[in-house]
Amino acid sequence: MQEMELLKQRLLQAVDEHQEELLGLVSSLIQIPSENPPKDSTDVTHFVYNYLKKNDIEMEIHEASPKMYNLVGKIGSPEGKKLIYCGHTDVVPAGDLSKWDFPPFSGEIVDGWMLGRGASDMKAGLGGIMFAAVLLKRLNVELPGELVLAIVPDEETGGEDGVPWLLENNLIHGDGSMIAEPSSPNHPTLAQKGSCWFKLTVTGVPGHGSLSPLEGVNAITDAIRAIAEIRKVYELEIEPPEEVKEILRVSNDYMRLHEREKYEGILEKISCNIGTIHGGTKSNVVPDSCTVEVDCRLPFGITQNEVYALIENKLDEMGIIYQIEPFGFRSNANFTSPNDPVCRAIVDNITYVTNEEAYGVMQWASSDARHFRDYNIPVLQYGPAYLPSIHGYNEKVKTEDIIRCAKVYLLAAIDFLNEPAS
Structure with missing residues (x-):
């Protein structure tokens, strides 16, 4: 020694x-x-x-x-x-x-x-x-x-x-x-935390802008509805497994001690950031496509596949035509x-x-x-x-x-x- x-x-x-x-x-x-x-x-x-x-x-x-x-x-x-x-x-x-x-x-x-x-x-x-x-x-x-x-x-x-x-x-x-x-x-x-980055592509039907919303299906407005639903993942209550509860307790105590109270609880929540949105061709055309990039970070107690399933079920219920494509950081x-x-x-x-x-x-x-x-x-x-x-x-x-x-x-x-x- x-x-x-x-x-x-x-x-x-x-x-x-x-x-x-x-x-x-x-x-x-x-x-x-x-x-x-x-x-x-x-x-x-x-x-x-x-x-x-x-x-x-x-x-x-x-x-x-x-x-x-x-x-x-x-x-x-x-x-x-x-x-x-x-x-x-x-x-x-x-x-x-x-x-x-x-x-x-x-x-x-x-x-x-x-x-x-x-x-x-x-x-x-x-x-x-x-x-x-x-x-x-x-x-x-x-x-x-x-x-x-x-x-x-x-x-x-x-x-x-x-x-x-x-x-x-x-x-x-x-x-x-x-x-x-x-x-x-x-x-x-x-x-x-886990990472769940994905690209949401919403598909619409083009039409003359002067007839909207009676003509065509607007991909941008459908994307807006989808975004509102996707952001609700933050509200989910997720139970962490026993094996990580002590790490979570220590980490939350640390945030309080270091004046990060406003972030307390984020470790147990699905964060959700709408990073980019692109859609449409010009103002007088009903857009037939809109793409949104989303960054979700996942707590213990839920997986990427479970998050995708939750989102897909909601968007299906809403009648939105879409495709989800994972990219970038992906992990539980x-x-x-x-x-x-x-x-x-x-x-x-x-x-x-x-x-x-x-x-x-x-x-x-x-x-x-x-x-x-x-x-x-x-x-x-x-x-x-x-x-x-x-x-x-x-x-x-x-x-x-x-x-x-x-x-x-x-x-x-x-x-x-x-x-x-x-």
Whole structure:
């Protein structure tokens, strides 16, 4: 135990001594635009590959589809346990540049804040896991197991070219995984709501606008009626299974403690966002088609298929002619036990580094975590972030959070890989 304590202190000191390298790495990642869409991870992949190779970490490059590259690197002993540290290289588009207070790909540090698109989601976390692996390699830390870096594209669109592609092609394996996605400083996320994205296409009958509503069937007005019915899924009372009630209780308590009372209850509800609507050709033609994109997030206790069945039954009763086509993020609610070794390794070392209470909570969104759980790999998410800025203008993260997370990544890898397999 004394030897392990000395190693941990050595690693913490190393992060402090090389923090400028860590921050410079994150800044460089932000300065490489990797917006998705479009699907092109070429430039950021080359940078990551060259940085890790320069630091003696051999990386395999796997092209899942044109210009969509996955990187897999390993350090330590392949004979022991395997821990996957995962991060995605893509970011959401910067949007209207005039609404930013600084260039979105600046990567500048101002008053203790790292600035730019991807600062919180999730190039600071990506830089942290890269830096952790480099320090372990540089300091010749003997690992009784294997730390696997899985650096992927295509997370922000819910695409299939990243984590699911690596898993399906048997290119990564693990006894546990940590994704460096944004989280609260002391509260990693160990459960996610399900995701049910679908496109509703309503079909009508064209006619002359001057005769509407006597002539034709208006697809837009039918879509409006359908939308009103679909939004009622939020009102459903859903009973969660016993096995997740404690996670829900802790997560709701967390929201109250952190002044998020207005969101209380969302974990047990089907959220419903009408994201886009397109229909018609011109004002004097009865529209014969209208397409609506919907994002529902599902609590424990209901599945995607059950939601589709509920919606379809209602629309059928209303006599609407429609088609539902799933797309994007699709999953049922999923979780990892807080008692799993990978969760304990992260949570215990947050407390070790910060001297503050840490515990896992549930996330109301979705992520790549669902794919790991599909393959029976326990997983949680922990990363530096200023949560209000994610996917918005003026995205940023505190530099102290970047440094803290890198320390946790290092120590958690040591604890997890040194613990005997169960």
